[in-house]
Amino acid sequence: MPRRHIRVTGAPEAPLRAALTALRAELAIPERYPPEALAEAERVSTTPALPALDATDIPLFTIDPPTSTDLDQAMHLSRRGTGYRVRYAIADVAAFVVPGGPLDAETHRRVTTLYFPDGRIPLHPEVLSEAAASLLPNATRPATLWTIDLDADGRTLAVDVRRAVVRSRAKLDYAAVQRQIDDKTAEEPLALLKEIGELRERLEVERGGISLNVPEQEISERDHTYELSYRAPLPADGWNAQLSLLTGMAAADLMLTAGTGILRTLPAAPDGAVGRLRRTALALHIDWPHHVSYAQLIRSLDPHDTRHAAFLQECTTLLRGAGYTVFRDGVLPAITTHAAVAAPYAHCTAPLRRLADRYASEICLAAMSGDPPPDWVLAALDPLPHEMTDGTRRAGTVERECVDIVEAALLAGRVGEVFEGCVVDVEERQPTAGTVQLESPAVIGRIEGEHLPLGERLRVRLTQADPGTAKVRFAPA
Numbered sequence: 001m002p003r004r005h006i007r008v009t010g011a012p013e014a015p016l017r018a019a020l021t022a023l024r025a026e027l028a029i030p031e032r033y034p035p036e037a038l039a040e041a042e043r044v045s046t047t048p049a050l051p052a053l054d055a056t057d058i059p060l061f062t063i064d065p066p067t068s069t070d071l072d073q074a075m076h077l078s079r080r081g082t083g084y085r086v087r088y089a090i091a092d093v094a095a096f097v098v099p100g101g102p103l104d105a106e107t108h109r110r111v112t113t114l115y116f117p118d119g120r121i122p123l124h125p126e127v128l129s130e131a132a133a134s135l136l137p138n139a140t141r142p143a144t145l146w147t148i149d150l151d152a153d154g155r156t157l158a159v160d161v162r163r164a165v166v167r168s169r170a171k172l173d174y175a176a177v178q179r180q181i182d183d184k185t186a187e188e189p190l191a192l193l194k195e196i197g198e199l200r201e202r203l204e205v206e207r208g209g210i211s212l213n214v215p216e217q218e219i220s221e222r223d224h225t226y227e228l229s230y231r232a233p234l235p236a237d238g239w240n241a242q243l244s245l246l247t248g249m250a251a252a253d254l255m256l257t258a259g260t261g262i263l264r265t266l267p268a269a270p271d272g273a274v275g276r277l278r279r280t281a282l283a284l285h286i287d288w289p290h291h292v293s294y295a296q297l298i299r300s301l302d303p304h305d306t307r308h309a310a311f312l313q314e315c316t317t318l319l320r321g322a323g324y325t326v327f328r329d330g331v332l333p334a335i336t337t338h339a340a341v342a343a344p345y346a347h348c349t350a351p352l353r354r355l356a357d358r359y360a361s362e363i364c365l366a367a368m369s370g371d372p373p374p375d376w377v378l379a380a381l382d383p384l385p386h387e388m389t390d391g392t393r394r395a396g397t398v399e400r401e402c403v404d405i406v407e408a409a410l411l412a413g414r415v416g417e418v419f420e421g422c423v424v425d426v427e428e429r430q431p432t433a434g435t436v437q438l439e440s441p442a443v444i445g446r447i448e449g450e451h452l453p454l455g456e457r458l459r460v461r462l463t464q465a466d467p468g469t470a471k472v473r474f475a476p477a
Contacts, residue, residue, distance in 0.1 A: 111391025197239025
């Protein structure tokens with residue numbers, strides 16, 4: 001599911017970059033690996049456990065941002081009668097990480113890759129995540145290979161998953177993929193991305209699911225000031241995401257049938273959270289009639305419009321109630337679905353960047369073969385939701401703090417100026433404090449003052465903004 005993508009440019013000594021460096025130190029983010037974990041990673045990088053099945057004849061390809069080298073997934077798409085066959089290879093991290101070893105312990109401490117606007121802190125050492133375990137082109141790799149057959153409408157007919165040795169043929173990026181599909185020069189395995197992706201998008205609408213096309217924010221420095229721009233996702237981004245969702249849904253169904261697994265679950269958003277989004281829409285001059293559902297509104301937005309882009313960024317707040325739910329021995333949990341997916345769903349497609357995916361893959365492989373999951377998987381299963389919750393919370397803290405720093409950089413030097421805004425939240429226990437959404441730039445900050453008019457427009461004065469020391473603060477003008 002989406003997170004807020006923020007990227008900054010500028011010299012390392014610039015105030016914004018310096019503030020981000022200080023944030024990593026303040027949050028005690030583990031940038032270096034323990035020597036024993038790093039030594040193990042170096043050792044296993046040359047001696048992975050290779051499966052017997054050779055699937056290197058399948059001409060897989062990857063689709064990622066141009067600079068990415070931690071490639072979790074590769075695909076091949078083909079026609080099958082009136083329907084389709086999706087082959088989806090996922091990096092087999094378990095072929096490298098020894099259960100109970102120092103590297104395993106370190107990944108349980110880190111839990112997820114952490115993303116900062118100026119870089120990332122990886123879950124696995126780069127010798128694995130960006131080399132030996134990554135599905136880089138023209139390299140033979142161990143993988144978990146999913147084969148999912150679809151009918152003419154894109155509905156799942158059959159699922160198979162097994163370990164295999166694979167070899168990606170090409171590393172593609174979204175812009176090049178979109179260009180080839182649009183000008184009709186793409187060969188069939190790539191051209192089918194649009195065909196299958198659009199079918200899956202229609203099925204998502206039918207079942208009531210919602211995909212957020214969250215734009216990437218870019219903060220650029222110019223003449224000692226910062227400017228905000230958005231990169232809207234391409235249709236190819238969405239089609240690619242649909243294949244990941246398809247695989248995650250297949251994994252969830254497989255685990256539910258087997259009676260043991262770990263799901264990514266999300267209850268329906270509370271009315272208060274939706275109400276806050278309605279106030280954000282008001283602040284950004286986005287028309288949201290009461291008879292229009294949240295899903296309908298999302299599908300009507302244009303991420304190329306900066307107001308819509310800012311609103312889509314805020315929509316990610318509805319995903320904060322997501323969690324990991326473990327079940328075993330045929331006793332299914334009370335909640336098995338993910339509200340945004342509108343179906344059971346599991347994280348299994350990004351094991352280089354997310355700890356839970358390694359365990360989900362192992363359970364699915366066991367379920368497909370009719371065997372119980374490995375003992376090391378069962379032993380780690382019950383604590384896993386708590387570990388993932390802690391790791392996800394840490395990632396959320398990083399994201400929120402980075403947003404605060406970036407917004408302070410945007411408004412630095414403008415203290416005392418007056419802006420048009422709307423109060424989207426008022427604290428229940430402290431009604432003189434709340435949250436204001438500016439109309440332009442699309443910044444959200446804390447506001448303090450008497451009689452804050454919830455959901456109404458008002459003019460606000462910026463009282464502080466310093467990316468190094470002070471978060472953005474406002475007061476009624």
